[in-house]
Amino acid sequence: MLLSELLRNVEEKRITGFRDVDVSGLAYDSRLLEPGQAFFCIKGLITDGHLYALDAVNKGASVLFVEKEPDDEVCREVPLITVPDNRRALAACSARFYDEPSCEMNLVGVTGTNGKTTTAFLAESVLGESGLVTGLVGTVEKHIAGEVEPVTRTTPESLDLQRLLRRMVDSDVDVAVMEVSSHALELHRVDYCQFDVVVFTNLTQDHLDFHISLEEYFAAKRRLFEEGEFGRHRTALINIDDRFGRTLHEETSLPRISFGIDSRADIRATDVEVLPTGNRFNIRYEDKEIAVRTRLQGRFNVYNCLAAAAVAIGQGIGPESIARGLERLAGVPGRFENIDRGQPFTALVDYAHTPDGIKNLLEACRDVTEGRVIIVVGCGGDRDQSKRPLMGRVGTELSDLCVITSDNPRGEDQEAIIEMILEGIRGRFGPQRYKVEVDRREAIALAVREARPGDLLVVAGKGHESGQIFSDRVIPFDDRKVLGECLSASLHK
Structure with a gap:
């Protein structure tokens, strides 16, 4: 597609060194860029695509979309399209490139x-x-x-x-x-x-x-x-x-x-x-x-x-x-999903990760069981901190036992996150209503040991996710698989 055609949807732009080059594709990650593609320098939460403009040109980018003109002269060897918001420009060009x-x-x-x-x-x-x-x-x-x-x-x-x-x-x-x-x-x-x-x-x-x-x-x-x-x-x-x-x-x-x-x-x-x-x-x-x-x-x-x-x-x-x-539709992966290994109680995995989501989840659990309700729950790191005490309070108030654990800690300390969750619990509920286990696998195993015939156990927060996110790594972790393993282990003791 010619550059002039690609730019039809882009309303606000300043063009430097225009040549109506042929654009073979679009990219916003310089690692994935192929020769002849337009490169969009996107400002992210962690890094800035403008830092990779020179790398993109050296890899054969046919045009650069920027929010600020680069200092390196090499970058001026290709047409520069300066826009106020590169994410919006990427959306406009993507729709145009793939013909709406x-x-x-x-x-x-x-x-x-x-x-x-x-x-x-x-x-x-x-x-x-x-x-x-x-x-x-x-x-x-x-x-x-x-x-x-x-x-x-x-x-x-x-x-x-x-x-x-x-x-x-x-x-x-x-x-x-x-x-x-x-x-x-x-x-x-x-x-x-x-x-x-x-x-x-x-x-x-x-x-x-x-x-x-x-x-x-x-x-x-x-x-x-x-x-x-x-x-x-x-x-x-x-x-x-x-x-x-x-x-x-x-x-x-x-x-x-x-x-x-x-x-x-x-x-x-x-x-x-x-x-x-x-x-x-x-x-x-x-x-x-x-x-x-x-x-x-x-x-x-x-x-x-x-x-x-x-x-x-x-x-x-x-x-x-x-x-x-x-x-x-029998169900959705990780949404109120039943995990059955022959245990004498109900075991579920759900994606609920907000105070209202936990409330709705636990009310639904009450509707489908006459036994106790046990929940395993945590809060993700580098996310809204104000909901953490609310999650703890709702999770404990509407269950018979709330097991507080780690979720996806990302760049935060796991125990610090749990302390914030406990702010909504301590002083309101006795120690028999909640337990703390930082390790998520151990927390799930603990909840399985606590469950009695006729109870309902739900592991909340991650649902369908297949990994647990830390600051420097993502480890394989699927609540459904881990819960199934803990249930099987409990039956063979």
Whole structure:
């Protein structure tokens, strides 16, 4: 693609040494750059891509996109495109390079603190049940017309995302469902994606290390529901049982459909039964009613089902396909996932890692067991510190035994993180209500030893993740595998 064509979407730019060179590809990591590609100097949280501009030119970069002109004369041997925000420029050029793939299929965006992954899986299941060829971009995995691939982050960088969407179009995908994180919105990863449907699940405290305040966090989410770049013909689907959802429903100028259980929503669940084997409820909208039987447990999954049903209703899919699609999904990896090794109690793994997520998780656990509830939980390092005491308090208050342990400590001291969690516990609960074990494997083993027949044990926080992140390394660690090993060991003693 000629540089002049690549620049069509880039509105603010200053060009130095322009030559209409042929650009063979795009790169934001100099280690992956190939000769002839444009290199984007991205400022990250840890390093700055401008430090690698010379390396990129020496490797054969055909053009440099920068926010500040480099001092090295060698860098001036290629065209320099100076822009105010290179992440936005990368998104613009990526969409252009891959010929705007989101315009060639329907695109559904799901945002919110909790429920994005399960909602996306459910929506894809329902859409697929109707006969559509589907794609999925999410935290756990990505799907392209039935093929499953692993992922590294909730929403990929804009270049990787546009490449993925083009692959979906080339695979004849009719509709793709994408989890859209607040980071992705703030860092312009989904800019120039043309959404047809946008879903708001809920908003509770999380990511305040990045967004500073809950209001700023909400503002990032709200961008998806504002007039402008994310598609001219979007329909907004909003959970109005959530207080931020009600605000969004009142403020957005997009065509909107509400869903909920407790409110008079356009699409609502009635006659809700939360059972150990799953949920039963009816979905009512317009003059129609759908009887739903799902294997997903917990009241929070009723909301996820409603959101997915709203997506399907907006696509004109009939009640029968909606009911079958919701029933077909047996579960999502690392979300209320049952680990059964023949033990006389229930053992689960879940991704809940916010105070509200832990609350919903433990309430769901109470709904499906008459025995005690034991939870293993920690908090990630280099993330929102203000939620740590809240996590400890909620985890202990709503369980019979809370085992505090390490999560992904990253660059922080594990014991210091645990001390902050304990600030929400000490003075409120007796020592019989909680235990501390820094080593996560030992904490899981401890919880298994504490469990009695009929109890429910849940390991929370990491869900589907396959590694534990330290400052200098990532070690293999899958809660599902470790819990299974501890359960098997307990049965063979």
